[in-house]
Amino acid sequence: MKRSTPKNALYAQSGGVSAVINASACGVIETARRHPDRIGKVYAGRHGIVGALTEDLIDTSRESAATIRALRHTPGGAFGSARYKLAGIDKNRAQYERLIEVFHAHDIGYFFYNGGNDSMDTAHKVSEIGSQMGYPVACIGIPKTVDNDLAMTDCCPGFGSAAKYVAVSTREAALDVASMARTSTKVFVLEVMGRHAGWIAAAAGLAGRGRGHAPHIILFPEIPFDQARFLARVKDDVEKHGHCVIVVSEGVRDASGKFLAEAGTRDSFGHAQLGGAGPVVAQMTQAAFGYKFHWAVADYLQRAGRHVASKVDVEQAYAVGRAAVRLALRGRNAVMPVIVRQSSKPYRWTVGEAPLSAVANKEKKVPRHFITADGFGITTACRNYLRPLIEGEDYPPYSDGVPAYVTIGGRPVARRLKRPFVL
Amino acid sequence: MKRSTPKNALYAQSGGVSAVINASACGVIETARRHPDRIGKVYAGRHGIVGALTEDLIDTSRESAATIRALRHTPGGAFGSARYKLAGIDKNRAQYERLIEVFHAHDIGYFFYNGGNDSMDTAHKVSEIGSQMGYPVACIGIPKTVDNDLAMTDCCPGFGSAAKYVAVSTREAALDVASMARTSTKVFVLEVMGRHAGWIAAAAGLAGRGRGHAPHIILFPEIPFDQARFLARVKDDVEKHGHCVIVVSEGVRDASGKFLAEAGTRDSFGHAQLGGAGPVVAQMTQAAFGYKFHWAVADYLQRAGRHVASKVDVEQAYAVGRAAVRLALRGRNAVMPVIVRQSSKPYRWTVGEAPLSAVANKEKKVPRHFITADGFGITTACRNYLRPLIEGEDYPPYSDGVPAYVTIGGRPVARRLKRPFVL
Secondary structure, three states: OOOOHHHHEEEEOOOOOOOHHHHHHHHEEEEEEEOOOOOEEEEEOOOOOHHOOOOOOEHHHHHHHHHHHHHHHHOOOOOOOOOOOOOOOOOOOOHHHHHHHHHHHHHEEEEEEOOHHHHHHHHHHHHHHHHHOOOOOOEEEEEOOOOOOOOOOOOOHHHHHHHHHHHHHHHHHHHHHHHHHOOOOOOEEEEEOOOOOHHHHHHHHHHOOOOOOOOOOEEEEOOOOOHHHHHHHHHHHHHHHOEEEEEEEOOOOOOOOEEEHHHOOOOOOOOEEEOOOHHHHHHHHHHOOOOEEEEOOHHHHHHHOOOOOOHHHHHHHHHHHHHHHHHOOOOOOEEEEEEEEEEOOOOOEEEEEEEEEOOOOOOOOOHHHHHHOOEEEEEOHHHHHHHHHHEOOOOOOOOOEEEOOOOOOOOOOOOOOOOOOOO | OOOOEEEEEEEEEEEOOOOOOOHHHHHHHHHHHOOOEEEEEEEEEEOOOOHOOOOOOHHHHHHHHHHHHHHHHHHOOOOOOOOOOOOEEEEHHHHHHHHHHHHHHOOOOEEEEEOOHHHHHEEEEEHHHHHHHOOOOOEEEEOOOOOOOOOOOOOOOHHHHHHHHHHHHHHHHHHHHHHHHHOOEEEEEEEEEOOOOOHHHHHHHHHOOOOOOOOOOOOOOOOOEHHHHHHHHHHHHHHHHOOOOEEEEEEOEOOOOOOOHHHEEEOOOOEEOOOOOHHHHHHHHHHHHHOOEEEEEOOHHHHHHHHOOOOOOOOOHHHHHHHHHHHOOOOOOHHHHHHHHEEEEOEEEEEEEHHHHHOOOOOOOOHHEEEEEOOOOOHHHHHHHHHHOOEEEOOEEEOOOEEEOOOOOOOOOOOOOOOOOOO
């Protein structure tokens, strides 16, 4: 009996990218290629869901095995990502119907959506609409976020590498300021990502061994900023240790909910002041005590820093990509592979699954018992949770002194729909 | 015939530290230990020249061979550095005399001063005063600066690793913004060090292959900033490539000589605005074209980033430390080992020497022919000069996911002088 022609797959990257999102893409494509009887071609949306909506698809089958393998060590989103949230179905059913139309036109039976909690919501809705329209698609979410804030999974691929970047950088900068403090810089501030959840800031705590070690102060978005307590603590640290290393999450707010980064400082034209929480708290310590300061804002460097990726993170990113394909082949729908922690010491993990509905639009913050009572550090419980996630190094190959990252021009799939889609 | 008791050595770190200044310390101490007949103990000034003046010395002979070896892979200044410039001899002869007094008290016959052009000036003067006071000391400078601006040497230990950090980070962040540009960030700005010389900014050019590749624009302190030309270029790049990656040196000034970082923007209290050249140029592109931007300021991260050090740089830093001791043992005085380039392709280098007087207080900027005619990029000549300096990786050992860097508490040398010294 002849089997039916295998359906194609669509893979799309969504939201802020990471050092390892392409490792998930690699996991999807390499695994799909091992099942040509079940999966035809893997198409990728150029710039994620935007490519899917506008029928701008990349044919990954035209890329060599070596190129696909190199995705594992290449940061950023190789096919392009998008910050484009589909509206609710009731508000914009046309977008979802368009997606199904594109899927139909390109014989897509599998949709792999690699993103955060918004994207899991979208994947979930696509699955529902497909069923309603009589075009069922296996919609599998693939977790990705440096923010580590997805529900149901022990951790999120992308986070471990950002965490390692921040822990390593904090350790290094701390050695620098300690050298300079006698006659120069007393306060060093590193601003890190995390608008709502302080996981990345927490990871800086792995740079030291706790109280008395750098980072001396971590400012979490989960803890309302109290300027007086903060300044008292800075003074205490400078007096005791000669210097003070501060790691501040971009999302820190005061008790009234106002972001530190917009703490009432406006320029003479009334524009909100440039710069984020980092320069603001650095300046605060100078204004109070006259300390010389330096500050750094890691921004994209922390989430693109594949050169210092966590080996565990790379492996997990690949594993959830592979698991997504396996789940689809097992007939699962509207689910997401998750990382399940079996043990912290030694670290053991496996891949499980969770329904997209349980992940969509939820946000996991740093629990209070992971933060020390004073609000400025991480507890042993937090340390035990975080440490395994930054374990191991997974260096990219280098050429001429810089990493040999791959870029994918992307062979386009011929359009089949007459109607264009306007974003 | 019994030889006289060997003289002790004093090693001191000066100015801003680097990822490899401790590799030079390692070169000094390991080499000195091989000549116990000629060199007694190596003392280190705690916080550099400040420790020398205040008789706050660390006895490095109390540190194990393993600890000294670990200096090679540890960033920052392990013995502490200082920003403390000795005044001219005519103005403050007492400081120099105090140094000689401390040297005499601790039987110091060799002074190794690891720093930039200010420090070479100091070492030179110490040598002169010692002779005048009848206490001759072999004063050897050891080059160190991430700014790469020392005269007489082909390059400066510390620069290659900062250069590699910036090239790698620019490449990574460029992949990130390219992924996001379709629906989000169009402009990414990385601010790097270099107040007077644009060597570090130039190194970002190694992230790409020139015009059309990220970084699309480099802003050098050597080229007066022209806002209209800059904005036109940003617009052109965004239109052609969908995004624009800009690397800006902290030291960029406009035609009137004013730092961009202080480009007339003051807050409502009249304070100069926080933030450096990076946020200023990012904001400028938004004001002109509405582009969404991100910016990063690498600050200490770029000069402490030992995890991504250049192998060539580590080797050269060690080599100049070793050479300093050898020069002293050959009876040389008031000289500095320099890196001599023998060939760029393949890269071959050796260690030569230069008189301190030829290095002191001079500053080597990026020559005009290293910068493209439009002022926004690096030429092939520049690329050929820079590329070998970031070659090779020299990873530190890791423990629990972070580099296993060493810290030196430092066993103090008993004070012998009654008179304290007030800085």
